[in-house]
Amino acid sequence: MEPIVKVRNVEKAYRKRKSKEMIQAVNSISFDVYKGEIVGLLGPNGAGKTTTIKMICGLLKPDSGSISINSIDTDSHRLKALTHISAVLEGNRNLYWRLSVRENMEYFAGNRGISRKEVAPLINDLLDKFHLKSKEHELVNRLSRGMQQKLAIAVAMLAESDVILLDEPTLGLDVETGYEVRTILKNIVKEYNRTIIISSHDMDVIQDICERTIIINHGSIVTDDRVENLLKLFEVRSYTVSLGGLLSSMQQQLLTQKFPNHTYVSDSYQSTLEIDLLKSEEIYDLFDILKLQATPVESIDRQTVNFEQIFMKIVKGEKTHEVAQSS
Amino acid sequence: MKLLNLLNANIRKEYIELKRYLPNTIAMLLTFYIIFLAMFAGIQVIGDPTTQDMNIQYVIVNYIFWYLTMIVVNDIGWQLSNEATQGTLEQLGMSPMGIWRIMAARLVSSTLVHILIIIGLLYLSMATTGQWLNIDVITLIPIFILTLISMFGLGFIIAGITVILKQIQAFLQILQFILAALAFVPLSVAPFLAFFPIVKGVDLVRQVMIDGASITQIGYSDFLILGFNAIIYFFIGLSIFLYCERVAMKKGLLAHY
Ligand SMILES: Nc1ncnc2c1ncn2[C@@H]1O[C@H](COP(=O)(O)OP(=O)(O)OP(=O)(O)O)[C@@H](O)[C@H]1O
Ligand SMILES: [Mg+2]
Numbered sequence: 001m002e003p004i005v006k007v008r009n010v011e012k013a014y015r016k017r018k019s020k021e022m023i024q025a026v027n028s029i030s031f032d033v034y035k036g037e038i039v040g041l042l043g044p045n046g047a048g049k050t051t052t053i054k055m056i057c058g059l060l061k062p063d064s065g066s067i068s069i070n071s072i073d074t075d076s077h078r079l080k081a082l083t084h085i086s087a088v089l090e091g092n093r094n095l096y097w098r099l100s101v102r103e104n105m106e107y108f109a110g111n112r113g114i115s116r117k118e119v120a121p122l123i124n125d126l127l128d129k130f131h132l133k134s135k136e137h138e139l140v141n142r143l144s145r146g147m148q149q150k151l152a153i154a155v156a157m158l159a160e161s162d163v164i165l166l167d168e169p170t171l172g173l174d175v176e177t178g179y180e181v182r183t184i185l186k187n188i189v190k191e192y193n194r195t196i197i198i199s200s201h202d203m204d205v206i207q208d209i210c211e212r213t214i215i216i217n218h219g220s221i222v223t224d225d226r227v228e229n230l231l232k233l234f235e236v237r238s239y240t241v242s243l244g245g246l247l248s249s250m251q252q253q254l255l256t257q258k259f260p261n262h263t264y265v266s267d268s269y270q271s272t273l274e275i276d277l278l279k280s281e282e283i284y285d286l287f288d289i290l291k292l293q294a295t296p297v298e299s300i301d302r303q304t305v306n307f308e309q310i311f312m313k314i315v316k317g318e319k320t321h322e323v324a325q326s327s
Numbered sequence: 328m329k330l331l332n333l334l335n336a337n338i339r340k341e342y343i344e345l346k347r348y349l350p351n352t353i354a355m356l357l358t359f360y361i362i363f364l365a366m367f368a369g370i371q372v373i374g375d376p377t378t379q380d381m382n383i384q385y386v387i388v389n390y391i392f393w394y395l396t397m398i399v400v401n402d403i404g405w406q407l408s409n410e411a412t413q414g415t416l417e418q419l420g421m422s423p424m425g426i427w428r429i430m431a432a433r434l435v436s437s438t439l440v441h442i443l444i445i446i447g448l449l450y451l452s453m454a455t456t457g458q459w460l461n462i463d464v465i466t467l468i469p470i471f472i473l474t475l476i477s478m479f480g481l482g483f484i485i486a487g488i489t490v491i492l493k494q495i496q497a498f499l500q501i502l503q504f505i506l507a508a509l510a511f512v513p514l515s516v517a518p519f520l521a522f523f524p525i526v527k528g529v530d531l532v533r534q535v536m537i538d539g540a541s542i543t544q545i546g547y548s549d550f551l552i553l554g555f556n557a558i559i560y561f562f563i564g565l566s567i568f569l570y571c572e573r574v575a576m577k578k579g580l581l582a583h584y
Contacts, residue, residue: 014579054579059420061576082423089582093414098344110336111422111429113329155418 002071003032004084004195005056005163010065012051025051027219028065033197035162038189040210040227041199044315048219049199050090053165056197057087069163086156087165092148092172097141101132101151104140108155119158126154130184146177150184157188166198170205182208203308207231217315230310238303241273241286244296254289258282270298330432333424338436345440356444363390363452384460384537387452391445392529393510396478398441399434400506403482404499406433407489416490417581420572427568430486434479466535466542469550474528476557480564481524487564487571491580524560527552 012026026048033039041049054060056067058074058081067074072081088094095104102123109119127133130150140148149169156164169185170178186209189196200206206213207227214224223230246266247255255262255273259282262275277283290297345352363386370382407430410416419429453459485502489495506525514520514530521527531549534540575581 051579054417054582057421059417059576059581060579061573079423079425082421085421087421089414089417091414094418096340096415098347099340103340103343107336107340108418110332110339111419111424113332113424115332115335116339118332 001034004035004070005033005197006066006068006071007031007052007056008066010052010055010062010067012048012055012060012063024219026055026062029216029219029221030065031214031221031224033163033195035195036193037212038196038198038210040206040213041197041216042201042203042206042213042311043199043216044201047216049216050167051219052216053087053167053197053199054089056163057085057165058082084162085165086159086161086163088149088152088156088167088169090167090171092145092152094152095140095148095155098139100137100139101127101143102136104151105155105158109158112159114158122158122160126157129187130154131180144177146173146181149173149177149181153181153184157192161194163195163197166196168200168202169198170200170202178202178204185209203311215311215314223314230314239275239277239283240301240303241275242298242300243271243273243290244298245269245293246271247273247295248293251289251292251295254292255286258285258289274303329424330428333428334432334435337429337432338439341433341436341440356448359394359448360451363387364455366390367456380458381537383456383458385533387449387456387458387460388533388536389511389529391449391452392525392532393507394448395438395441395445396481396506396510396525397503398437398445399475399478400482400485401499401502402437403430403434404485404489404495404502407486408493408495408499411490411493411581414582420576420581426572427483427565430483430568431479434482438475460536461539463535463539463541466540466545467532469542470528470531470535470545470553473550473553473557474525474532477524477528477553477560480557480560480562483561483564483568487568490568490571490575493580521552522556524556527556 008030010026010029011024013022013024015022029048029052041052043049051060055062056069056074058078061075069081069084072084074081096107099107105123105126106116106119109123110116124133127136130153132147132150132154135143135147140151143151149172153166153169156166166185170181173181182205185196185198188194189209196209198205198210210227212224212226213230215222246269247264252264255264259275259277262273264274265272275286277286366386367383370379370386374382407416410419416426419426422429449460485499488498492498509520509523509525510529512520512526514526521530527549531545531553534545
């Protein structure tokens with residue numbers, strides 16, 4: 001199957017305004033996105049997420065490399081490629097603040113050559129989905145930040161394009177509104193079967209919506225895997241064991257031999273063991289050691305690792321993707 | 328069809344904004360009228376009485392024309408400068424119609440929406456001064472259309488510069504006066520100015536409205552110059568705009584950074 005978005009060895013450097021120095025914002029990035037996929041683009045500030053997104057949606061010309069949408073080259077056939085793409089870029093000024101909600105939708109549709117009449121049913125549908133119906137005639141400058149963001153996404157949906165790019169869709173939203181936007185996005189994905197690329201540093205967004213995530217740092221791809229794999233990677237092997245007594249020094253010695261990275265915390269009556277297993281069978285070794293003194297086990301918890309922890313570890317280079325796959 | 332929808336959307340936006348910010352619109356028109364009255368009074372006080380009528384007629388035509396250039400040429404600069412610093416320009420940049428078609432639609436729509444206002448102002452000026460000009464529609468329309476096309480070219484140049492530089496308010500202030508000079512200068516003073524944008528157009532409009540020339544009295548060569556200017560300025564303008572757009576996409580200038 002041909003990928004719907006194909007990014008090949010794309011590079012982009014900016015010239016700093018004053019010092020003429022070049023900043024390599026994106027450094028030979030390659031990836032594919034297939035129809036119906038929801039891909040998260042994750043990375044710290046300045047990683048190159050926005051730059052990557054803008055190159056895909058034809059607003060920035062890559063210095064080298066190529067990007068194609070539905071096999072259409074975005075450089076040589078820019079306008080044709082744009083018929084398959086719409087995007088919401090970061091910030092809340094991507095709407096006309098002097099126009100109402102509905103007028104914005106009509107205007108942007110018009111700018112793509114779609115008539116008001118033609119687009120009216122879709123606008124009504126989207127206003128409902130985005131809970132904006134009651135604000136239909138409100139001017140955008142009177143809307144809350146969250147509503148503006150919802151409208152911007154609704155506007156991007158108007159084009160009925162195959163690929164939708166969202167740059168930081170929940171940035172600056174409070175918890176509740178962020179949750180609402182995520183729920184709406186999930187519904188859209190289910191209902192309209194669009195291909196979506198979302199950039200974010202909000203782990204909830206990625207964990208909640210995306211099936212696959214590409215982590216970039218300093219303009220390069222650090223890892224590209226399914227979200228569940230990345231979660232599995234750490235989740236499987238981190239355990240917290242609560243013990244109803246203390247470990248003998250022999251037990252502690254054995255533990256150190258077998259699990260050099262464990263942490264052991266004890267008070268006078270009980271103790272807690274945190275342990276990372278390289279293979280799941282190693283849990284039997286742990287039980288053997290505990291059995292020696294018949295140490296009572298009160299609970300064993302698999303540590304829930306959230307995406308944030310994984311992300312921090314990967315970005316800091318503690319785990320590279322290769323290590324992850326070989327284990 | 329798509330182009331028509333594009334034009335329609337832009338006419339609507341222009342109209343909605345004029346209506347929504349009616350106090351603004353009224354203030355603008357009032358300013359126009361007050362400045363006009365000042366010029367009218369000036370001519371009566373210090374002008375040569377023998378040529379007074381002629382002078383007033385000149386002022387009416389030139390001033391109306393200047394207003395038109397401001398709407399078409401200067402306004403696109405203001406609009407784009409705002410949109411570039413706000414972020415809607417990027418949104419336009421993602422339209423498969425291309426920014427230039429949207430800009431063209433905007434130029435045409437602001438002309439269409441303002442033409443009614445301009446006609447109103449024209450009659451108001453004539454009524455105020457009691458100087459009734461020759462409104463020969465058949466002759467005026469082709470002159471206007473050809474002149475407008477070259478103005479659109481100028482508008483594209485301004486739009487291109489704005490995309491690259493963004494903060495061009497100071498330049499736009501100066502541009503107002505350059506446009507005024509072009510609208511007010513009599514062609515007889517410097518014949519080579521015929522090849523400047525709009526100068527030939529205003530000159531012909533003056534011939535029609537003041538001297539009462541009809542379409543048959545205006546020579547082919549005049550229309551030729553006008554047509555030549557229209558084509559040349561439109562294509563130069565468009566090329567400059569497209570070039571600036573490419574530069575902006577290379578350097579990441581479409582957004583406020
Ligand atoms: N138009 C520009 N001109 C100059 N430098 C730029 C421009 N846009 C981005 N940069 C620089 O390029 C690098 C990548 O920026 P980019 O905006 O792509 O990162 P990002 O991952 O989107 O970050 P954030 O999370 O802050 O949005 C940064 O170092 C940034 O300072
Ligand atoms: Mg960004």
